[in-house]
Amino acid sequence: MAHPLELAEPNVIDEELIRNCITTVEEISIAEDKKKEMKTETELHDIKAVSFSFQNILRIDNLNGLFSLVKLQLDNNIIEKIENIGHLVNLEWLDLSFNNIQNIQGLDTLTKLTDLSLFNNRIEELKNLKTLQNLNCLSVGNNLIRDVVHAITYLRPFRKLKMLNMAGNPCHKDPEYHMRIVAHLRDIVYVDYRLVDPEKVQQAREQYQEDLFEILEEEKKQAEDEKKAEDHQQWLDTLSEANLSGVDTLLKVMLDEDPEQGKLHHLSFWLEIIDEIQHEFKGMSKDFIDNTLNANKAKYAEKERFIDALRSSRQKSDGDSIALVGKFDLKKKKLMRQLEDLREDETVKKLRELQDLNTELNDDLLELGLRQMEADDQIVSDFERRYGDLVNAFVEAAQNGFFAKIRDLENAFHTRAVTMATDELEHFAAGQLEDVTDEAQIFLGDKDIVFASLNASHDAHLGIIDGLEDQIVTKERKTFNTLVAEARAESHTRDRKRITEIATVTARNNKEIVELIQSEQEGWNR
Template sequence: MKMSRLYDSIEPNVIDEKMLQKAVEEQGPQEELGQLAKREGIDYKDVLELQLDFRNILKIDNLWQFVNLTKLQLDNNIIEKIESLDSLVHLVWLDLSFNNIEVIEGLESLVKLQDLSLYNNRISKIENLDTLQELQVFSIGNNNITALENVVYLRKFKNLRTLNLTGNPLCENEQYSMFIAAHLPDLVYLDFRLVDENTREVAEMKYQYAIDELKQGEAQVLAKLEEEQAKEKELEYHKAAYVEYLNGPFLFESMYAEDTEAVRLAYLPGMADLLETYKNKFVSICENLFAYGLKEHEKRQAEVSTFYECLEEAIQDSQRQGIQIILDFENYNEGLLDLIQNTSSLEIAESKLVKYNEDISQLSDTLMTLEMQMVDQLEEIIKDFERNIADQVSTFIENVQGMMVQCRDLENHHHEKLLEIAINTLEKIVKSEFDEDMPDDVRLLFVDKDTIVNAVNASHDIHLLKIDNREDDIITKANSWSSSVIDEVHKKEISRNRNRVREINQYIDHLQEELDNMESLEQME
C-alpha cells in the first residue's frame, strides 16, 4: 500500500490545465515520439490512463476532456469531495485512496467501473454505488465504518469478488468474518485472504434464518422492480403509438386538474350524476382511441418491417448479380496478364492489352448499369412505401380527429347542461326558493348572471383546450414520425448508392492499375 505524503506548508492544488498537460506529457510516450507529441499537442481524448497522485490536490476538476479514460489515479492527495467525474463514463479503474473523503458520492455515471479504491479516507457509510453493477474489486479499508449491517448493502453487486474492509471499527466485531462470508456468498477474497469453504459453510448455517429473511425481502424488491420496468416498457410502447394514458380517465382528470371553477361548480344540484355520466362516456371514447392507436401502431410497424424486407431482398439480389458479373470477368480473363507478360510476340501482347482494357471498360459500364437499375427499382419501392405510410398516417389522423370531435361534443353537451343548471339555480336564489346548503365561496358565484356564466364558460374553455392540445400532440407526433421514417429511408439509400459506386470504382481502379503496370513493363522491354 502507498503511504500518505506529508505536505507541510505546501499550498493545496486544484486540477488545472497546466497540471494536466504536465501529467500527460510525463506519462505519455518519451524520446522522439514524446517530443513529436509535445510539438503537435496531445488530444486528451486519446489518453486512456492518467496519474494524478501525490499532487496535493484539494478539488477534482477539469477532467471532462478525458472522455475515453479507463484508469485514473487520484490517491495520496487531500481531496474532500468526489465530484466532476460524470464525463468519465469509460472508467474501469479508480483510485481515491489516502484522501480526506467523508461521503461516497458522485460516482453514478461510472457504470463500467470494476475496481474502486477508497482506502484510508474518512468514510462512515457504504452508499451511493447502486449504478456500479460491474464492480469486482472494492477497497474501503482504514475508514470509519462501524456497522456490520452496512455491508449488507454490497449484496446488490453480483460481480463483487474482492473486498477490503480491514482497519475499520467493524472489523473488531468477533462475528465480522462470519457475517461477511454469510451475507456476501460470492465473495472470493476478504481483506487480502481467500474466503475458505469451511468458513462459508459455518457462516451460512449460523446466519441461515437471517439470510432467508433477507432473500425474501430482496425477492420482493426485485419483483417490484421488474413490475415497474414492465410498466415503463408498456408505457414506452403506448408513447410510440401516441396514445399514452388514454386507457383510463387521465385526460378527463387533467381537464379538471387546472380548472379552479370545477370544484365550486360541483356543488350545484344534480352535478354528481351529470359528471359521472359525462366521465363514463368520455373515458369510453378515450379507451376506444387507445385501442385504435395501438392497432394502427402495429400496422405501421408491420409496414416498415415489410418494406425493409423487400428492400434488403432487392439489394441482395443485385449484389448477387454483381458478384456473378465480376466472377465471370475474372474467370474469362484468368491468367491473361501472365500470358501477356510471357508472350514473345509484342503484337499479340499489345492486342491482348487493348482487348483487356476494353473488357475492363465494359465491366465498369455493366456494373454501373446494374447499380442504376438498382437505384430505379429501389426508387419505386420507396415511393410505394411513402404512399402507404402517408395513407396510414392520414387515415389515423382523420380517425383521431373524429374521436376528438366526439370528446368535444360531449364537453359541449355537458357545458350546456351545466349552464342550464347554473342559471336555474341563480333564478331560485334570486326568488329565495333555493334552500340547499352551499359553501360561501360557491354562493359568491351567484351574485349576478354574468358571474356564474363567466365561471361556467371559463371551466368549459379549459376543458376544450386540454382536448385540443391532446389532439394536436397526437397529430404532430404522427406526422413527425412519418417524416423521420421517410427521411431515414432516403438517407440510407443515398449512403448505399454512394458506397456501391465507390466499391465499383475502387475495383475498376485496381484492375486499371494492374493493366497500367503491365503496359509500363511492356514499354520498358
C-alpha cells in the same frame, strides 16, 4: 499531526506523470524494456491501468482521454475530494485509500466498479454509491463511520457485494457490529477480511428475526412498486411509439388544467357528472388505443416488407455486378497468360481489346446501377403509397373518430351541466338547497358568474382536445415524411457510392492496361 506527504509541494497530474505511472491490470512483473515501451508508446486512450500511489497528489485532474482505464490507484496521497473521474466509465478497480476524503461523491457514472477502496480517510457516512450495483469488494475501514445500522441498511441492496471492511471505524466498537452485518447483508462472504461463519449467520438471523421480517416486507412492497412503475413506463413507451401519448390521460389533463374547477365544485352535482364522463371517456380511449395498437401491426409489417424488398433487390444487383467484374477478371488473367507467346503488335492489339472490354464493363455496371436506382425509387414509392394509406387511416380514426367523439362527449357534458346548473340556481334562489357552504352561497348567488365559469371551463376543455389532436396529427405526418425522406436519402447516398466504386474499379483496370501498352511500345523503340 500532518500527513508526511503534506510537507512537500503537491504534485499535479500531467501526461508525463501519467506515463510514468502506467502499470498493468494484473500485478505481474514485466521486463524493463517492455515496461519502457509500454510507458512511451501506449496511446492515452489505450491505457488500462495507472498507479499514482505515493505521488503527493492533492487534486484529481487531467485524466481526460483515459477512456479505456480499468484500474486506477490514487492511494497514499493528500486528496481531499473525489472529482473529475466521472468520464472513466470503464473503471472496475479504484483505490482511494490513505487520503483526506470526507465525502463520497463523483462516482455515480462508474457503474462497472467492482472493487472500491476508501480505507483510511475521514468519511462519516456511506452515500452516493447507489448506482454502483456491481460492487464486489468495498473497503471503508479506518474512517469516521459511527452508525452501523445506517451502513448496513444502505448496503443491503448491493446484492453483488461479497467483501466488506469497516474495521477501525467508531461503529466497529458496537458489540453487535459483526452480528448485524452478517444478519442483514445476505450475500456477504468476508467481513473485515475474515470469512463469514455460516453458523454465525444463522444465529444472527435468528437474533434479528423480527427486524429482518419487517425489512423483507418493506423490500417486497418496494419491489412491487418498482414493478408497477416499470410496467407503467413500458405502457407510456408503447403509447409514445404508437403516437398515442396523452390519449389515455386526456380527460385528467382537461380537469387538472381547468382554471374553473375550484369554483364549479360548489355545484352539488359536479362530481357526479364528472364520474359519469370519466366512465364514458375510459371506454372511448381504450377502444381507440386498442384499435390503433392493432392497426400498427400493419405498419410494422409494411416496414419489414419495405426493408426486405430493398435488401432482395440490392442483393440481386450486387450479385450481377460481382459476376460482371469476375468475368472481366477471368478474361484479363487469360490474356496475361497469352502475352508471352504473342508478337509485340498482337500484344498491343489484345490489350486494346481488353481496354474495350473494360469500357463495356464500366457501361454495364453503370446500367446495372441505373436499373437499381430505378428499382429503389419504385420500392420507396410503393412504400410511401402503402404506408401513407396507413398513416391517413390513423389520422382519419383520430380526427373523425376519437377526437370527434370526445368533442361530442364534452359538448353533451357541458349542455347537461348548464341544464343542471339552471335547476340548481332556481332551487338556491327558492331556498331549497341544504348544507350550502359560505363559499358556495357566494358563487351560487351570482348567476352570471356560474354560467361564465361553465362556459370558460367548456372552452378550456375544447382547447386541450384541439391541442392534443393537432399534436398527434402533426407528429404522425412529420414522422411519415421523415421516414420517406430518410429512405430516399439513404438510396441516393448508396447510388453515389456505387458510381464512385465503379469509376474506381474501371479506372484502375484502365491504368493497368495503359501501363502495359506503354511498356510494350517502349520495348519496340529499344
